[in-house]
Amino acid sequence: MDSQQAKRVLWLYRPGVDDADPQFAEALAQVEHDPDLQRWLDEHCAEYTALRAKLKDIRVPADLPDQILGERPVDAPIPWWRSRLALGTAAAVVVVLLLHSVLFHHGQRGHVPNPRATFAAFRDDMVYYADAGYKLDIKSFSLDELRQVFASNGWPSDYTVPPGLTELAVRGGCLTKWNEHKVSMLCLTAANDHKVWLFVVARSALSDAPAQSTPKIATQDIFCTASWSESNKTYLLVAEGDEPFVRSLL
């Protein structure tokens, strides 16, 4: 290895970080016998160290940890409510958490509602919503109770739940809006720990709502979706999993 080759290798070398990385060993050994290369490396390391220090100096807001901890999403799945004891009594427990403020905040979490009323935009936004994290407005493990809360708040509630979903553990739900249209969101977990969400919106909210009652399957990032329309409602099922898994839920 000559001096130029060593420089090309050491261009990526970071003092104190890459010392044990074998890809730099030969070039570093070369430095010991080459004073010019040594000077070049010293300059290289000084520049790296200076720029690193500048970037490490980025001021971090002191209140950031409190903000993160204060706005931690509420986890619906808490082990105790899966216990046999709780199953007998907790079925009636429905907690609506700061409904108005949560609804207000849904639109502020970096998520800009899509002004296009197409089904593709709806699907994009709902997948993003499920993926990006949310606070459950309703904590319940009962589909019936979810429906009651949706109904009492004027959200879509006369929906039909696919048979496969009735076998899953219910975590709760959200009352959200898309382009000012109310969307009921049911959050469930399958036995394989995969999350599943069912979104229900008025068919009229979409300019090109799925015409078929037969679900149409599609994949999006790590998610698989199924969509269909029935009577005056459009359904979007989003799941962490593949097509066979989604089909097993319908």
Add this chain to the structure above:
Amino acid sequence: MNKRRENPTNPDFEELVQRHYRGLYQFAFSLTRKEAEARDLTQQTFYVWATKGHQLRDASKVKTWLFSTLHHEFLKSKRRQTRFPHVDLARAGDDMPTVSSTIANQLDGSTVLQALARVEEIYQAPLALFYLEDYSYKEIAEILEVPIGTVQSRIARGRAELRKVLNDFGSDGQFQSRRGSGG
């Protein structure tokens, strides 16, 4: 069945925040150069952890997972901003530094960030991780989800661009108009 709270390998949420928020915020800020966006990205990353972190089986990968998630969220927000462009009027015309030094050691952090912003976008995240964190190249590749050879070549080219930009930092405290790979 959900195992999130029963998995002893998963660190406590508060402990996780305390351990990693600084590095994540600095990485986010190096990508966005805006406090509000860096805050949102950092917070969003912990949101995603709270809802999906239990899927991570290898506790030793938590930090890598967080940085990878932040980068993923950054790319998603960029895609969204492309669809819904946002103009921050208060900052319009405010992206040129006004410091007088041209020597790397004497540049302040914000000038280095401005310089980083001027290198080609594809090099910015690898460079930020190269300088900010002690990740191996293999770990940087995992975070950015690209092959290690690609990471090394992007960092090598990105460093060259960054040096050009810093060299172009004139005595009047202004960057020259050349951008990206120009040169």
